[in-house]
Amino acid sequence: MLSSNQPHVTSARYDIIGDVHGCAKTLVKLLQAMGYQNNDQGYYHPTRKTIFVGDIVDRGPRIREALHIVRDMCQAQQAECVLGNHEFYAIAYFTLLNNGGSLRYLRPHSAHHDRLIAETLEQFEQHPKDWEMMLDWFKTLPLYIEKKSFRVVHACWDSVLIDRLKEQFAAGHVDDAFVAATENHSSFAAAVFSRLTRGTSMHLPPGVLIKGRDGIDRSLFRTRFWSQSPQTYADVVFQPDPLPDYLIDTPLSDAERARLVHYGDNERPVFIGHYWLQGTPKILRPNVACLDYSAVKYGKLVAYRFDGEQKLDNRKFCWVSVEREEAQ
Ligand SMILES: [Mn+2]
Numbered sequence: 001m002l003s004s005n006q007p008h009v010t011s012a013r014y015d016i017i018g019d020v021h022g023c024a025k026t027l028v029k030l031l032q033a034m035g036y037q038n039n040d041q042g043y044y045h046p047t048r049k050t051i052f053v054g055d056i057v058d059r060g061p062r063i064r065e066a067l068h069i070v071r072d073m074c075q076a077q078q079a080e081c082v083l084g085n086h087e088f089y090a091i092a093y094f095t096l097l098n099n100g101g102s103l104r105y106l107r108p109h110s111a112h113h114d115r116l117i118a119e120t121l122e123q124f125e126q127h128p129k130d131w132e133m134m135l136d137w138f139k140t141l142p143l144y145i146e147k148k149s150f151r152v153v154h155a156c157w158d159s160v161l162i163d164r165l166k167e168q169f170a171a172g173h174v175d176d177a178f179v180a181a182t183e184n185h186s187s188f189a190a191a192v193f194s195r196l197t198r199g200t201s202m203h204l205p206p207g208v209l210i211k212g213r214d215g216i217d218r219s220l221f222r223t224r225f226w227s228q229s230p231q232t233y234a235d236v237v238f239q240p241d242p243l244p245d246y247l248i249d250t251p252l253s254d255a256e257r258a259r260l261v262h263y264g265d266n267e268r269p270v271f272i273g274h275y276w277l278q279g280t281p282k283i284l285r286p287n288v289a290c291l292d293y294s295a296v297k298y299g300k301l302v303a304y305r306f307d308g309e310q311k312l313d314n315r316k317f318c319w320v321s322v323e324r325e326e327a328q
Helices: 023-034 061-077 085-093 111-124 127-139 159-168 176-183 186-197 253-258
Strands: 013-015 035-038 042-044 050-051 079-081 096-099 103-104 144-146 151-153 198-202 220-223 271-273 289-290 299-306 317-321
Touching: 023 061, 023 085, 023 299, 023 317, 042 111, 061 079, 061 127, 085 186, 103 271, 111 127, 127 159, 144 159, 159 186, 176 186, 220 317
Parallel strands: 013 050, 050 079, 151 271, 271 289
Antiparallel strands: 013 299, 035 042, 096 103, 144 151, 198 220, 299 317
16 A cells, blocks of 8 residues: 555656667766666656657667666666657668568668668677567557657657557557558558658659758758648748758648648647757747757757646756767
8 A cells, every 4th residue: 555655656747858869878867867766677766757759779879778778767667668760760670571482671771771770780799689689679669658648759749640550559559560561651551650750741842952961962851740820831841951041931832731740739748859959958839849959969868857737848858968979
């Protein structure tokens, strides 16, 4: 029986943490700054739980350690974690498909895909059993978390897709057949993984390309799902590289507007990661907060300390700045 002075964890007290990408030292600093302690089962807080928005894996210097911290917290029921696009990439990179005797990987081992997973494979090279365990764990992660007072998804809350997914997988995590079905890019499974873990984008007008800071030409731009009555490209664009001036006032066509995902102001708060934001953490809407502030690119590892409020508050962000690689 619970004694009256025992700390009581309500369902609404959560620290939601952004994309870790192998920054284990920074993660420990953030947990400690928020009053978490460590015992033989991992980090815990006497009165709060943690939710990770995904993308624990890839890029950073301490990927294995970061995965162990997060997995241990999940195993001890001190945390939950949604699947990020990078965990999905890892699953797909190691998923072998066999159609009519020809074996191939669900995620082709192209130079680009090899590059994205390189740090992870290097850091697990001497620990193959450990990596297998992590891959098995990734497969158990839900694509979204929905609580009475809030929601979490890596990149985009698309209620049409999520409602349909719920009918098939009530707990939010899928099975091997659903993962394999993403090979067909027009399948429901492919739409779910792409939309929920990578968000929405829009095609630029025919023939127009924009060059990103990474030097890559793109015919698409990332869009936000929380715009209210957007009229122009400026109202929906959401990415580190701004659109060129001559495009920014382009009116949205009815067809473009119809394809946008809409997250209403009256819906419960939703927390996301994924978008490589910079600067001082602040909410995107009263009910939308992004927690990815580019920790692995010497930005910040950010948490939002949620206590059930339906209007989010900029004072509830907590973060650790990453100065250089040794600190990651
Ligand atoms: Mn991501």
